[in-house]
Amino acid sequence: MIPPRHWVLHLGQEKTGSTALQQQLVACRDALLATGVLLPRSLGRANQRKLPFLALREECRETRVMACLYPELAAQASLAEAQRVCEQVVAAELAADQQSQAVLVSSEHLSSRLVDRAAVARLAAVLQRLGARSVQLVIYLREQIGLALARHSMEVLSGRTEAFSPAPTPELDARRLLAPWEAVFGSGALRVRTYGAGHLIDGDVIADFASTAGFPVLATAATPVPARVNRSLDADGLALVRLINTAMPLFVNGGVNATRQQAIALIGQRFCDGPPLRPPPGMASAFLEAYQESNAWVDRHHGTHLVEALAAAAQRGSSH
Structure with missing residues (x-):
């Protein structure tokens, strides 16, 4: 039987330090467990x-x-069967631990894959079956110019061939992103943070999450300082990957294209230190106009600094 527990979910957007935080969580797994916090192995090693x-x-x-x-x-006959098998394994791990009082999960895919109320409601049902008696959500939001550039980078790595589009889109709207989570879990369950050195505790996402989520062991545990991880490709690197995408599909024979993966890994080793992709002329003013109202709403209701962060990003973009 799975004991009822408090669950903490970390929802990261693109390029908000999720990989570094997840590395720290894995390094601190035993230290967390000693304080009564379970980081489930069955949900994935780092990005769960x-x-x-x-x-x-x-x-x-x-x-x-x-x-x-x-x-x-992959061995299952349907998505529903694969989910059933996966949930059984997770439930078994949770039932085997009768001591922990909390469960901690980190995945940027929570915010990028579950984008409407129905999807978030399905997640809430999963959590209930897995023994969640309460849920806290910690989400880091990026200002929209940086988010658009980061999202383009991730899409290129996932096979996109089109050039960067600087147009505002609803998917970048912070209030829209938060809405289904507030509707399902309640606004009181959300801890919303502004990603950026000037807005994080000690300028560091690990220290900030440790304080915000209430897991001080993450900031005090003696763990090795990780090398820079999940570095962004520079503009030339992104251009090269886009060319590769036109010739090498993401999937081959039912699996991920290993040749493409190797090529992109080589590019990642050589094309991270050059000039980054810059916002084109006109993007800053368009984004300021498009997101001013929703950013101000999120700032008022969640104590974030999105208006300030977007204005600063627009100023940086216009200076290049």
Whole structure:
């Protein structure tokens, strides 16, 4: 039987320090457990993307990627069966630990894959079946110019061939992103933070999360300082990957294209230190106009600094 527990979910947007935080969580797994906090192994080693997978409704690119990453999921006849098997394994791990009082999960895919109220409601149902008696959500928001550039970078790495589009889109709207989570879990469950050195405790996402989520051991545990991880490609690197995407598909014979992966890994070693992709002329003013109202709303209701952060990003962009 799974004991009822408090769950803390870390929802990261693109390039908000999620990889570094997840490395620290893994390094502190035993220290967390000693304080009564379980970091489930069955949901994934670092990015615990199996949790959002459990809330997907239909086959999509994410389900194909998950099947490539986890053979036990690929072996199932349907998405529903793969989810059932996955949930059984998670439930077994949770039931085997009768001592921990809290469960901690980190995945940027929670915010990028579960984007409407129905998907978040399915997640809430999964959490209830897994013994969640209460849920706290910690989400780091980026100002929209930086987020658009980061999202383009991630899409290129996932196969995009089109050039960067500087147009505002609803997907970048912070209030829109938060809405389904507030509707399902309540605004009181959200701890919303502004990503950026000037807005994080000690200028560091690990220290900030440790304080915000209430896990001080993350900031005090003696763990090695990780090397820079998940570095962004510079503008030339992104251009090269886009060219590769035109010739090498993401999937081959039902699996991830290993040749493409190797090529991108080589580019990642050589093209991270050059000039980054810059916002084109006109983007700053368009984004300021598009997101001013919603950013101000999020700032008022969640104590964030998105208006300030977007204005600063616009100023930086116009100076280049």
